Amino acid sequence: MRGKQPAMVGERSTGAIIGRIIVYSILIVAALYFLIPFFVMAMTSFKSMNDIRTGNLISLPREFTLDAWAKAWGSACTGINCEGVKGYFWNSVQMVVPAVIISTLIGAINGYVFSKWRFKGSETLFSLLLLGCFIPFQIILLPMSLTLGKLRIAQSVYGLIFVHVVYGIPFTSLFFRNFYVTIPDEIIKAAKVDGAGFFRIFWKIILPVSLPIFVVAIIWQTTQIWNDFLFGVAFSGSDSQPITVALNNLVNTSTGVKEYNVDMAAAIIAGLPTLLVYIVAGKYFLRGLTAGAVKG
Amino acid sequence: MQTNMRNKLHQTGFLHRVENILPKLVVIPTLAVAAIFIYGFIGWTTWISFTDSRLLPKYELVGLKQYFTLFDNFNLFTLETRWSVAVFNLLIFSVLFIAICIIIGLLLAIFLDQRIRGEGFFRTIYLYPMALSFIVTGAAWRWILNPDLGLERLIQQLGFSDFTFRWLVESNMAIYTIVIAAVWQSTGFVLALFLAGLRGIDDSIIKAAKVDGASLPRIYWRIIIPSLRPVFLSAVIILLHLSIKSFDLVMVLTRGGPGYSTDMPATFMYAFAFNRNRLAFGAASAVIMFLAVMAIIIPYLYSELRDTRNAR
Numbered sequence: 001m002r003g004k005q006p007a008m009v010g011e012r013s014t015g016a017i018i019g020r021i022i023v024y025s026i027l028i029v030a031a032l033y034f035l036i037p038f039f040v041m042a043m044t045s046f047k048s049m050n051d052i053r054t055g056n057l058i059s060l061p062r063e064f065t066l067d068a069w070a071k072a073w074g075s076a077c078t079g080i081n082c083e084g085v086k087g088y089f090w091n092s093v094q095m096v097v098p099a100v101i102i103s104t105l106i107g108a109i110n111g112y113v114f115s116k117w118r119f120k121g122s123e124t125l126f127s128l129l130l131l132g133c134f135i136p137f138q139i140i141l142l143p144m145s146l147t148l149g150k151l152r153i154a155q156s157v158y159g160l161i162f163v164h165v166v167y168g169i170p171f172t173s174l175f176f177r178n179f180y181v182t183i184p185d186e187i188i189k190a191a192k193v194d195g196a197g198f199f200r201i202f203w204k205i206i207l208p209v210s211l212p213i214f215v216v217a218i219i220w221q222t223t224q225i226w227n228d229f230l231f232g233v234a235f236s237g238s239d240s241q242p243i244t245v246a247l248n249n250l251v252n253t254s255t256g257v258k259e260y261n262v263d264m265a266a267a268i269i270a271g272l273p274t275l276l277v278y279i280v281a282g283k284y285f286l287r288g289l290t291a292g293a294v295k296g
Numbered sequence: 297m298q299t300n301m302r303n304k305l306h307q308t309g310f311l312h313r314v315e316n317i318l319p320k321l322v323v324i325p326t327l328a329v330a331a332i333f334i335y336g337f338i339g340w341t342t343w344i345s346f347t348d349s350r351l352l353p354k355y356e357l358v359g360l361k362q363y364f365t366l367f368d369n370f371n372l373f374t375l376e377t378r379w380s381v382a383v384f385n386l387l388i389f390s391v392l393f394i395a396i397c398i399i400i401g402l403l404l405a406i407f408l409d410q411r412i413r414g415e416g417f418f419r420t421i422y423l424y425p426m427a428l429s430f431i432v433t434g435a436a437w438r439w440i441l442n443p444d445l446g447l448e449r450l451i452q453q454l455g456f457s458d459f460t461f462r463w464l465v466e467s468n469m470a471i472y473t474i475v476i477a478a479v480w481q482s483t484g485f486v487l488a489l490f491l492a493g494l495r496g497i498d499d500s501i502i503k504a505a506k507v508d509g510a511s512l513p514r515i516y517w518r519i520i521i522p523s524l525r526p527v528f529l530s531a532v533i534i535l536l537h538l539s540i541k542s543f544d545l546v547m548v549l550t551r552g553g554p555g556y557s558t559d560m561p562a563t564f565m566y567a568f569a570f571n572r573n574r575l576a577f578g579a580a581s582a583v584i585m586f587l588a589v590m591a592i593i594i595p596y597l598y599s600e601l602r603d604t605r606n607a608r
Contacts, residue, residue, distance in 0.1 A: 026404075030422065033480075034421050034422055034484070037433075056449050117319035119320060122323075128335075129326065135334065136541045138565045138566070138585050139582045140334070142569055143336075169326055169330075198318045226429070227432075229431050233547075244429050247429075247435060248435075251548060263435055267432045270429060270435075279420075285426075286423065286488055289426065
């Protein structure tokens with residue numbers, strides 16, 4: 001990726017220096033544009049309501065307080081419940097962990113078949129599966145809510161896990177398949193000649209080199225499922241709502257005095273897990289993001 | 297001895313056959329799930345859209361009735377029906393969202409490609425909003441754009457006491473607040489696409505142009521940007537796809553309001569299917585959304601797949 005010489009190398013003339021200054025200024029202004037909303041969120045969450053009313057968006061807290069955080073976590077009202085977002089945070093955790101593990105494992109084995117054990121029609125079937133990455137989910141909302149009711153997992157975390165696994169598989173299958181096609185077929189053929197079978201080859205040859213793509217798939221699925229709102233709002237009950245739904249309820253509550261500091265603390269709590277994933281493994285996050293978009 | 301040999305042959309033949317169907321057995325559950333939960337459900341929703349279902353699904357067909365109701369008095373100029381408002385908003389939103397994301401994303405990508413010190417640092421900052429949920433982004437911008445204590449107050453305190461900024465509660469301006477938040481969230485992604493495209497350009501072309509005395513802006517305008525055409529296409533397709541599906545941001549920022557002035561097809565569908573007990577009508581709007589997405593995605597996927605096959 002970094003093989004190319006930069007475009008703007010050259011003599012250090014006055015013009016070039018001015019050019020550099022302009023380029024850096026623009027980049028810094030852009031960085032501020034992306035950072036300021038988060039800065040505003042953080043500052044607001046550390047203020048008291050009185051401080052908010054007398055100050056402004058970017059003023060620093062006159063009195064640094066974590067009251068809003070405590071309230072957002074433990075006692076803020078999201079709709080009719082006034083127990084903060086902590087329960088919903090754990091709902092999200094309970095939903096994300098199994099859904100990510102199951103959809104990633106299924107995707108891995110699917111990708112293995114669709115790249116290394118192709119059969120007649122498998123390419124077509126794979127393309128048909130891929131469509132699942134692109135459908136607007138409104139087209140499946142009604143049948144899914146009827147089906148979850150029939151399966152008796154409506155309005156439960158299990159229902160949400162099921163939905164996220166089903167509609168995550170097309171993505172994970174795509175990730176693993178695109179990764180496994182880069183493994184030379186000769187290695188597989190040699191292993192077959194030596195008498196290794198389907199699962200043995202997967203276990204001994206494919207899995208040991210799969211770590212990067214597992215990281216990509218797990219990160220992608222984790223952020224997608226954690227950040228999901230549509231399935232959460234359509235299929236959860238009041239005690240199985242994920243954090244995104246709770247945050248939306250909190251922000252949109254119209255009863256009582258609006259506490260913007262509590263809203264912002266809750267928003268940061270809801271955003272923190274995926275933000276941490278991004279900071280720790282940004283490279284893999286980006287790879288997942290662009291996997292379906294650019295070839296190669 | 298002979299039977300033994302034959303047995304062994306028979307056995308390997310059997311094992312061989314198992315090995316042959318094993319890959320198929322392994323993907324059958326996935327394919328069954330896809331057949332039911334993707335294709336079956338698309339069919340199911342389509343069926344409901346041809347019925348008169350209200351609170352509960354009914355399966356007697358009534359033809360295109362719901363679609364006629366949906367497009368009754370459909371006019372993107374007079375905007376008399378809620379569906380025309382939703383479609384109009386989607387048009388406004390997607391044009392602005394796509395154009396602004398691409399312009400800012402491309403410019404920042406070009407600037408970042410100038411052998412910048414701390415490039416990784418800048419890139420990390422530009423991209424972090426992508427990791428956030430639209431609900432978090434929406435909550436933040438809802439506060440920033442707050443008509444009393446938000447941006448309006450800040451500018452007033454800076455000395456412009458007459459400054460007003462109340463887009464969030466103005467029915468003809470509220471849609472632009474959704475554009476603002478969506479652009480903030482998605483520009484980094486477009487930037488990443490363009491940066492990858494720029495890194496893939498063959499350097500010798502640029503050098504040759506330089507030798508010929510072409511100025512840098514001219515090289516970018518005439519050579520580099522035109523060669524990024526496939527990236528433009530990918531970016532437009534992905535952003536358009538995001539626009540048609542946009543639901544979360546609208547719900548958290550404006551709930552489709554004031555009134556239904558910021559309704560979009562996705563929120564329209566949800567409102568009718570889940571809140572107003574008009575299943576068939578909601579289903580019809582979902583089918584229209586689905587057809588719109590497919591009209592964009594299928595040609596794109598087809599050309600992508602064809603290109604990769606040819607490249608092999």
